[in-house]
Amino acid sequence: MQQLLNGLFVGSIYALFAIGFTLVFGILDRLNLAHPSVFAASAFIGIELVEVAGLPWWAALPAVAVVGGVLGLVVERVAFRPLKGRADAHFAGLISSIALGGMIIALLQWRYGPDTRRFPAGTFPDGQLELLGARFTILQAAILVISVVLMVALAWLVARSRLGRAMRAVAENPTAARVLGVDVDRVTATTFAISAALGAVAGALFAMNVNSAQLGMGSAIELKGLAVIIVGGMGSLPGALVGGLLLGVAEVLAVQYIGSSWRDLVAFALLFGLLILRPQGIFGSRRLREV
Amino acid sequence: MLTVRDLDVRYGRVHAVRGLSLDVPDGGLVTLVGANGAGKSSVINAISGVVRPAGGSVTYDGRDITRRPAHRLVKAGLVQVPEGRQILATLTVDENLRLAGWHSGPGRIGEVYERFRVLAERRDLPAGSLSGGEQQMLAIGRALVAGPRLVLLDEPSMGLAPRIVDEVFRVITEIRDAGTAVLLVEQNARRALAAADHGYVLAGGEVVRSGPAGELLEDEAVVRAYLG
Numbered sequence: 001m002q003q004l005l006n007g008l009f010v011g012s013i014y015a016l017f018a019i020g021f022t023l024v025f026g027i028l029d030r031l032n033l034a035h036p037s038v039f040a041a042s043a044f045i046g047i048e049l050v051e052v053a054g055l056p057w058w059a060a061l062p063a064v065a066v067v068g069g070v071l072g073l074v075v076e077r078v079a080f081r082p083l084k085g086r087a088d089a090h091f092a093g094l095i096s097s098i099a100l101g102g103m104i105i106a107l108l109q110w111r112y113g114p115d116t117r118r119f120p121a122g123t124f125p126d127g128q129l130e131l132l133g134a135r136f137t138i139l140q141a142a143i144l145v146i147s148v149v150l151m152v153a154l155a156w157l158v159a160r161s162r163l164g165r166a167m168r169a170v171a172e173n174p175t176a177a178r179v180l181g182v183d184v185d186r187v188t189a190t191t192f193a194i195s196a197a198l199g200a201v202a203g204a205l206f207a208m209n210v211n212s213a214q215l216g217m218g219s220a221i222e223l224k225g226l227a228v229i230i231v232g233g234m235g236s237l238p239g240a241l242v243g244g245l246l247l248g249v250a251e252v253l254a255v256q257y258i259g260s261s262w263r264d265l266v267a268f269a270l271l272f273g274l275l276i277l278r279p280q281g282i283f284g285s286r287r288l289r290e291v
Numbered sequence: 292m293l294t295v296r297d298l299d300v301r302y303g304r305v306h307a308v309r310g311l312s313l314d315v316p317d318g319g320l321v322t323l324v325g326a327n328g329a330g331k332s333s334v335i336n337a338i339s340g341v342v343r344p345a346g347g348s349v350t351y352d353g354r355d356i357t358r359r360p361a362h363r364l365v366k367a368g369l370v371q372v373p374e375g376r377q378i379l380a381t382l383t384v385d386e387n388l389r390l391a392g393w394h395s396g397p398g399r400i401g402e403v404y405e406r407f408r409v410l411a412e413r414r415d416l417p418a419g420s421l422s423g424g425e426q427q428m429l430a431i432g433r434a435l436v437a438g439p440r441l442v443l444l445d446e447p448s449m450g451l452a453p454r455i456v457d458e459v460f461r462v463i464t465e466i467r468d469a470g471t472a473v474l475l476v477e478q479n480a481r482r483a484l485a486a487a488d489h490g491y492v493l494a495g496g497e498v499v500r501s502g503p504a505g506e507l508l509e510d511e512a513v514v515r516a517y518l519g
Contacts, residue, residue, distance in 0.1 A: 165390050169379050176377035179341060181365030181393040181437060 002134040003256045004249060009140045011248020012147035013206050017221055018228035018240040019151060020198035026235030027171040027191050030093045034075045035199050036218030036225070037101035042068050042200035043207035043217060044108055047117050057123050057139075057208060061146065061201055068200020069193040075100055076192035081185070105215055117213045124208065143205045150198060151241055157194075158237065167191055171235075224267075231271045233284025242282055247271065292317045292352060292441055292472045293338070293369075299346035300333040300496075307333040309496045310347070315441065315474050320467040322504060324480035325493035325517065331476040332374050334493070335445045338474070339371040340364050351441065366394040368440035372447060374476075376430040380419025384410050384429060387418050391433035403432040406462075424455035431462055441472040448479050460486050480518045484508040492517050 017039055024032045042064045049060040079096040083089050125138045158164040166187045169177035174184050206221070207213040228247055232239025247267055254266035274282070293315040300308035308330045315321045323331050336342040338349050340361035349357045351369055361371070379387050388400045388410075404411035407428045413421060418429055427447055434442050444463065448456040456479070464486055467473050477483035484490050487504040492513060500513050507513050 162389075162393075165382065165386050166393070168382060168386075169390055172379050172381055173377060175341060176373065176379055177390070178361045179339060179365070179371045179373050179377065180391050180433060181362050181370075182390065183360075183362045 001132050003252050005131070005134045005136055005140075007249030007252035008245060009136070009144055009209065009248070010252060011245035012144050013202050013209065013244075014221070014224055014228055014247050015241045015244025016147045016150060016198055016202040016205070018225045018232070018244045019154060019237055020195040020202065021225045022229040022232070022235055022237065022240045023154070023195045023198070024191060025229065026237070027167050028080075028188060030080060030090060031226075032075060032080070032097050032192070032195070033094060033222070034079060034097040034101035034104065035196070036222040037104035038068055038071045038075070038196045038218075039199045039203035039206070039221060040213070040215060040218035041071065041104050041108055042203035043213035044112055044117060045200075046204035046207055047119055047213055050123055051120050057119065058142070061204055064200050064204045065197040068203075069197040071104070071200070072192040072194070072196025073189055075196065076189050080192075081188075101218070105218070109215055112215075114215060118211050119208065124211075139208060143209055146201070146205065150201060151237075154194070154198065155237060163187070163190065227268060227271050231274050231281055233281030236281065236283040239281055239283035243271075246274075292319075293474065294350040295334075295338060295347065296350075297347040298334065298337055298344055298349070300330070300337050300342060301345040307496050308337065308344075311493070311496070311498055312347075313474075313491050313498065313501070315472050318467065318470050318472055319489065320463070320473045320475065320487045321489045321491070322475040322477060322480075322483040322487035323491045323493055324477055324483050327478060329493040330496035331478075331493055332445055333496075335371065335374075335443050335474070335476050339369065339443055341371070341373075362393075365437055368438060369443070370434045370437045370439040370441070371443040372430045372434045372445060374445040374449065376423075376426045378418045378421070378426045378429055380417060382418055383415050384418050384421070385414040387429055387433055388436050391436040393437075395436065395438040397436070399436045399438060403435050406435075407432055424451055424458070427451060427455070427459055428462075431459075431466075435466070439471055441474065442466060444473060444475045446476060446478060448477065448482065456482065481508065484518075 021035050024030060045067050046060050046064045049055045049063055050057055075097065079100040080093045083092040083096060086092055127138045128135050129138060129141055158167060166177065166182045169182060170184055170187050178184050224247060228243035229240050232243030250267040250270045251263050254263045258266055295311060295313045298308055298311040311334060323334060325331050333342060337344040340359050343358050348355060356364060388403060389397055392400065409425055410429055410432055421429060447459050451459065460482055463473060463475060475483055475487060484504040484507055490504040490507045491498050492500040492507065494517060500507060
């Protein structure tokens, strides 16, 4: 039970990160590889907001989401929109987003240097909770609750709201959406902003969970995020949620029962196994573009 | 209401529309007929902002709208019913109609359900599950939800059974009779000219004949050369 809960805590962050990834893929059929850099930048910005601006950790999260949203708009405007008319826009966007991600990391290094940064002592509450014999901190519980609330809110937005209808319309047929009066460019930019805001909160939560932020933390989660959205079914939001939680639990169980050096091997082997059984992913269909 | 002058549309080296001019008066039903590949859809797409024209001008309601994006034209009441219907198949019928009210709001959805009872009965089903005729009704219904002053219809009878084609033309005439201007692009030239007030015959991207629709329909040379 203890390990399962630990896995869910980590997995909920993976899921939140992956949902941001898959949201853009599902709607635009584009992989935004600057997403991991937004994840890393937000961790550093979260620490700065607590350390320098003196915000409590929970108040730093909405601020991080806003900064992430703005970064998402920049990524869309700089790395994707100028290339959208090209025949190879898919591949060109992939490369330009890697480049922009590299620039973000370079800026972080210039601003913060190469060292690991941590939240100031006393940032998080000390209290512990207990559930069915498993112990966890208030912070861990908050991470799980915040992740779940954000994912439920996103699911509602996509399924029920006016913006969500427009997002699904753009995902299915941008030209049809345009002739119905939808400003496709604005919906696209908003999608990037929401995606990046989720990635940013995931970055800050991840840094809170391990109380550290490193320049390479985005690269470390990038592969996991990609694995999660492939296993969940490309473009599927429920798939990213389940895939993220599965990966988190698999990692924690691998560390507990096999050894920490086996963590990635076991987790990714499990994901490969799932893909052999169900090549289109858990929630994927033959039709790949789905929000 | 709509004035098009010297319109040019190019796709790379392909010159799809050459110096086309046409007029749609307030409340008029004007048709643009011609064979497959004549450039009819390019004209519609250039007017509605889906394709950027290479030259010429489009004036709507006295304002130059050349190269204005499609979503802004919809807001101004210039609405397209695209070729192939372009139904959003994974969204429900109701979601398709609500999306069409992006600018105008959902106020006219009730009227559309009254006009097309079959859509009301299937409002919660994915639009992709509708038959071809029902999808065309949905496509026209979406345009009506937007509160149009000018509707551009691109091949609305394409691929439909004759009984459904009759229904489509009846609805088009009703839209005109209600005071909304219509520009109808059709391969089914005889039906289109029979319904329209004025017609243009397009061949090789150029207008080769124009005039009152009834006269074009009775012109033996036009019928022989362009209407089969």
